[in-house]
Amino acid sequence: MAIYVQKFGGSSVADAECMQRVAQRVYDTAQEGHSVVVVLSAMGKTTDNLINLSKQVNPQPDAREMDMLLSTGEQISVAILAMALHAMGAEAVSMTGPQAGIATDSSHTKAKIMSINPERIMANLEKGRIVIVCGFQGLAPSADIATLGRGGSDTTAVALAAALKADRCQIFTDVDGVYTADPRIVKQARKLDSIAYDEMLELASLGAKVLQSRSVEFAKKYGVELEVLTSFDRTPGTIVKEEVEDMEHIVVRGVAADKNQAKVTIQRVPDRPGVAATLFKELAAANVNVDMIVQNVSEQGHTDMTFTVPRDEINRTRSAVDGLLEAVGAAGAIYDVDIAKISIVGVGMRSHSGIAYQMFEALSEHKINVEMISTSEIKISVVIRSAYADEAMQVLHQAFELDKNSKPAS
Numbered sequence: 001m002a003i004y005v006q007k008f009g010g011s012s013v014a015d016a017e018c019m020q021r022v023a024q025r026v027y028d029t030a031q032e033g034h035s036v037v038v039v040l041s042a043m044g045k046t047t048d049n050l051i052n053l054s055k056q057v058n059p060q061p062d063a064r065e066m067d068m069l070l071s072t073g074e075q076i077s078v079a080i081l082a083m084a085l086h087a088m089g090a091e092a093v094s095m096t097g098p099q100a101g102i103a104t105d106s107s108h109t110k111a112k113i114m115s116i117n118p119e120r121i122m123a124n125l126e127k128g129r130i131v132i133v134c135g136f137q138g139l140a141p142s143a144d145i146a147t148l149g150r151g152g153s154d155t156t157a158v159a160l161a162a163a164l165k166a167d168r169c170q171i172f173t174d175v176d177g178v179y180t181a182d183p184r185i186v187k188q189a190r191k192l193d194s195i196a197y198d199e200m201l202e203l204a205s206l207g208a209k210v211l212q213s214r215s216v217e218f219a220k221k222y223g224v225e226l227e228v229l230t231s232f233d234r235t236p237g238t239i240v241k242e243e244v245e246d247m248e249h250i251v252v253r254g255v256a257a258d259k260n261q262a263k264v265t266i267q268r269v270p271d272r273p274g275v276a277a278t279l280f281k282e283l284a285a286a287n288v289n290v291d292m293i294v295q296n297v298s299e300q301g302h303t304d305m306t307f308t309v310p311r312d313e314i315n316r317t318r319s320a321v322d323g324l325l326e327a328v329g330a331a332g333a334i335y336d337v338d339i340a341k342i343s344i345v346g347v348g349m350r351s352h353s354g355i356a357y358q359m360f361e362a363l364s365e366h367k368i369n370v371e372m373i374s375t376s377e378i379k380i381s382v383v384i385r386s387a388y389a390d391e392a393m394q395v396l397h398q399a400f401e402l403d404k405n406s407k408p409a410s
């Protein structure tokens, strides 16, 4: 019997009616003769609401307690779906992440899955039961519950698919696949039939929240082919898979925006060995994820150093940097949260030149100023004012004609 892993996101399980729709879909899959493991997110906006609740009683909640709180959302979902399936006459059993054998590291609120013991899930599948697992959680070495970071249910699904050697891994969401850009922002965005792991990984890490980037890392590492599709009707979705040769014919596959970044500039840093090491060592110790780093031309033995960090890590960054300014001899620091990072992604960029020029020209024609640039083999990212983020996405989508089907590279 084939094993199917089916993951349903928050909006797919938002209320009782949605739960019944999901139950029907899962039931149909089981009736086709497959073993089904379901992974669920919390219902609707539950996770956001729980975070808001916590902030009302403590502006900086303890990470372990945060995990105790947030993990409850998924627990509601799995129990309700099990009940809906029972009402349809199906055999189903719900499990928390720990009950399903998912072990994580100890980084509360952004834990990584370390291992999965699939015995209990397998034993239940063998008894003909549908197994419903809480997404986004596992058991830390301290025997405490830990969560996997926002959007982490995607990663639970892919990791389970790898551990169970599943035949299919389907990610059901509120759009019918992966698009050339967020369809809520770019109306002309086009659904892709397929996308390479590397392209999806870049898009996801650069702000396209349709999949958590770690889930794509897992999928690539273990060769799990993913299908992203809607839970609201039966249209086919997008396949995320190994790169095939003709994918390079498309230069730019998609555009993404990350509006949760902040920019830090350390002014007039002495231009001598060891300064960058001192700064970034301190930021690493403060658990800050530094991304783009730019150091401008040095002038009279001094230089400005600019880098980006996730916006919700700006307070930690500020404490680390402010404490070092004097020690490294810098003049001061500027913290800027009104920025966005806009990126274009495509494996075809490896073999084509002039893409950066086209990107900068399109932005300049719309008077959008580029403040920072970073590139890799298959992506170009720029930092701009956050107010222009949506416009920049639309401009780039049009400049690279992403609304047209498979524009071959010239």
Ligand code: ADP
Residues within 6 Å of the ligand: 008, 009, 010, 011, 012, 041, 151, 172, 173, 174, 175, 177, 178, 179, 180, 181, 182, 183, 184, 203, 207, 208, 209, 210, 211, 254
């Ligand atoms: P779920 O709750 O099912 O996990 P998410 O809200 O996390 O759903 O992700 C789905 C959302 O991702 C869509 O509603 C869409 O607005 C957004 N999105 C961003 N970029 C893209 C893209 N390139 N293709 C499809 N959806 C995207």
Ligand code: ASP
Residues within 6 Å of the ligand: 009, 010, 041, 042, 047, 048, 073, 135, 136, 149, 150, 151, 152, 153, 154
């Ligand atoms: N409920 C969690 C969140 O909202 C995990 C998920 O939905 O994937 O981020």
Ligand code: MG
Residues within 6 Å of the ligand: 009, 151, 154, 209, 210, 211, 212
């Ligand atoms: Mg999600």
